[in-house]
Each structure stands twice: as C-alpha cells, then as structure tokens.
Amino acid sequence: MTDILTAIVWMAGSGFALLAAVGVLRMPDVFTRMQASTKASTLGLGCLLIGAAIQLGDFAAFIRVATIGAFVLLTTPVSGLVIARASYFADVPLWKGTVLDERRAGTNGEERATLRPGKKPIRDGVVTELSPRKRR
C-alpha cells in the first residue's frame, strides 16, 4: 500500500519537475521562465517530499522532510520575486507579446519607476538589448 502510494506521488512529482525544466527551456522570457521554474518545481518537490515521508515512515525522517518542505515553500516565492525585480530593473528585454507592463512610462501618466534615477526610461517598455550598467 505504501509502495503504491509512494509510486504515484513520486511519478507525479518527477513529472512536475520535468515540466518545470521544459518550461524553463521553452518559455520566451526571463519572467515567464521564472514563473514556470518557481511554481512547477515547488509542486514537484512537494510531491517528492510527501513520497519520501510515506516511504520512510519515521518520525526523524518526517521532521527532516517537513523542514525541507517548509523551507522551500517559504524561500521559493522570495527568490522568484527577487529575480524578477532584479531582472526588471536591469532592463532585461520583455517578450514581444507582453500585454501589460504596469511600471512602463505613460501607463499611469508618470515616469517609469527605476532604481537609478538618472537613467532614461525605456521607450515602449520593450528593449532589444541589455544596456551597459555601471559597475562599482
């Protein structure tokens, strides 16, 4: 019984992990890639952790698995947010089919938000190449 349950959960988890990797390879943009990576890999790792907890069936193993699960559930959204924020402010090009860029200049009748106030805002919210950045 535990073997069957473990098999089902592990197959689902590895399938989600594989989907996350395929999404990271196939998506057109940094932001969509980050989306695929964080969501699908969190779900896949959660399934793998549940399978390992079922299979080991031990209190010590359960505590460790719960620790890994809680840590990943807490840190993956934070790392996704930090990556998206850093890559947006570093002027990584958006996908051509991007519908809405709320921080673009003129969307709300104001300047484009930027971390470095001396920089010019990007025209149309879409850049074609990485602009050189100041190094300290």
Place this chain on the structure above:
Amino acid sequence: MLALVSQITLVMLGVALLIALIRLIKGPTLPDRIVAMDLFGVLVVGFIVVLAGSSGVRATLDAAIVIALVGFLGTIAYATYVEGGDPR
C-alpha cells in the same frame, strides 16, 4: 516495484537537470542563468530526497536541507549582483 519506480523517477529528474543545464549554457542574459541555477538547486534537492526515500538512509536528508539553504542564499546573492546596487 519500488526500485523500478525510483529508477524511473531518478531518470526523469536527470533529464530535467540536463534541460536546466541547457538553459544554463544557452541563456541569453544573466537572469536566465540565475533562474536555471535556482531550478538546478531545487532539482538536486528532489534527487537527494528520492535517493534517501528509496535507499532508506535518513542522514542523506540533512544534505538536502543544506543544499536548499545554500541554493537560496546563492540566488539572493546573484540577484543583488544583477541589481547592481548596494546590498540593502
């Protein structure tokens, strides 16, 4: 049966690691590579967890905890570097 399932799971995770490695090599910008490294860390944690569950060695899970922690810290450090400012 469980040996076969764990082998299939490990093969799928290995294929996922290879695909993430392709994105890590190809990635046109630096944030693409950071995303690939983040996914790489999570996949390695899953790999170790499946190995621990199939072999029954509980001490391997501690290594998974450490790798999850180091991967998160590495992602934050890379993102701070990309943002190019003071680490606030």
